[in-house]
Amino acid sequence: MLTLRLPDGAIREVPEGALPRDLVASIGPRLLRDAIAVKVDGEVQDLNTPLRKGGDFKVLTEKDPESLAVLRHSGAHILATAVRRLRPNAKIGFGPAIEDGFYYDFEVDQPFTPEDLEKFEAEMRKVIAEKHPFVREEVSQAEARKRFSDDPLKLERLSEFSDDEIISTYTDGPFIDLCKGPHVPDTSYLKNFKLLHTAGAYWRGDEHRQMLQRIYATAFWKKEDLEEHLHRLEEAKRRDHRTLAQQLDLYSTDPRVGPGLILWHPKGAIIRNEIEEYERALILRHGYDLVYTPHIVSEKLFQISGHLENYRESMFGPIDVEGAAYRPKPMNCPGHICIYQSHQRSYRDLPLRYAEFGSVYRYERSGVLHGMMRVRGFTQDDAHIFCTLEQVPSEIDRLLDLCDEMLKTFGYPYTIELATRPDKAIGDAERWKQAEDTLAEALKKRGQAFTYDEGGGVFYGPKLDFKLIDAIGRKWQGPTVQLDFNLPERFGLEYTGADNTPHRPTMLHRVLVGSMERFVGGLIEHYAGAFPLWLAPEQVRVIPIADDVKDFAKSVVERLRSRGARAHIDDRSETLNYRIRDGELQKIPYMAVVGKREAESDSIALRVRGAGKKQEVIKVSDFIARVEDELATRALKP
């Protein structure tokens, strides 16, 4: 007998092998109707899988988040069912639920076209209407091989099962799949879904193996949720930094320059420069020293650092200089280390914090390049902190302050992950544990919530990853702080301690924005191109209604400029409506319309971006004060 504990504390005893369906029915017929699956001892299983263990027992309905993954996984089977009907020769790969939906991989002679997707979707609706039950069977290896004799990909997976593993198959009408489940009771449960796109995907994610055709799709319980999801995809498209950057004239690329290399236009450069100036002031306040290091350096340096050994394939090739090999730098750390080593260092010098907006070049495979987000040349706001082991906690504490201040300025909420020892790691386990604990301690001490990213650390040390959450809820890579055991060893870094003997300093790598290119790209999407005043390339556009107030308009521009605002006049001989529209499309934060009335009272009719016709007439002096205040505080909103 199995003992099951229901959420209300009630205890049920059922014989081993009993079906959850029957137990749910005995709790209530209404509950059975709503039941999608059950959770036993923390594990989700479907209603028709025999119970094998006792423990906490919970019936999952549409309300439980776990049930959505079950629905989506079943959606993948239904997709495969439809594909198999229309393309009987398609070999099936895997079809799991993923974060926002599900996919299924097929091996086919002819790749899928968008028209195919429409047909598959129509066929899926038929399968759904036919209301095939998902039937689970547990079978022997031999029986399974028979059932999947025409599916080489499944046979490959079957060969990996150990003898004591349960092999289960699921059928829904005409389709059978090797699958451990769980599934919804029948195909009619899938109501709100959409096939999204196709793409190639390597079999088992291995680029040396054949490429399968993947169909991505999504599904939700409620129609509104599906629509909201599709709307979110639209919204992401609307905010695409590549489109917005073109409209706003922020950057471009040029095949003559080379793919993945960004040309910052004047307006984009203003944004970047504002960020750099802000950050420079910020880090000077936080005790950093600014340094500069060369863009190409002798390859020998990267032999010492180990970059050549570990990242050779993503470094640009050597440049021959009088017989010596030089490389564009992929990292700034070796240069900073050389500065450290330019003197003998005392414990009194530490911590030393070297910061640089360092441009680095990394070879990225052509297929991964993406706007400003993934490029071959970018500028890191890089810094390296050299300190004693004892100073690490206080340095981490400082860094957390720094990151928090910066992320608030840009209006990003964030979460923190502590990435621990990866499989491929140097240094002993003891040291890793100690370093991880140091980081965790520093976080806990200030009551900072964080999660662990097990095995996510870099080979030379654990790290803290800040994940930014943007305006439409997407996560982005934010600041990172890494502890490094490797480079101080490799370069033989030393400082003289109070005991007059040499000691090895500890090194922290940290970036705040990371790649300036990626960060600005992210900001474009976060703000949907409508930058807060301090970042806006053009902050105020002054629009004289007619030529007779042009001089007054010019004086308004001059007064704004003299207080540090980026103001321009739009005195083109276009209609007022035309110029207003242009200003809105360019997402200018403030438009100051001036006519006779304003000129006579030294005021402006202020139009705030996005506020439409709502406008107020204010004195020029008041407006300047308002702008100055907003700039000084780097206000996110007017």
Next chain:
RNA sequence: GCUGACGUAGCUCAAUUGGCAGAGCAGCUGAUUUGUAAUCAGCAGGUUGGGAGUUCGAUUCUCCCCGUCAGCUCCA
């Protein structure tokens, strides 16, 4: 790098089965002097991404290269 799709004026897009490459916006010139999201007219703008091939004839068909996009893989 791989799979698939795409590449026509600065931008967004047209162009029957292979038959003189077009529009809107932007630009320039002129007129218009405007009270809160597109004033009117004229002009100019192209080796149809590059190269080769098939053809009487290629934006259209074939091949190679370059680039872009969706993914896969990768990301110190």
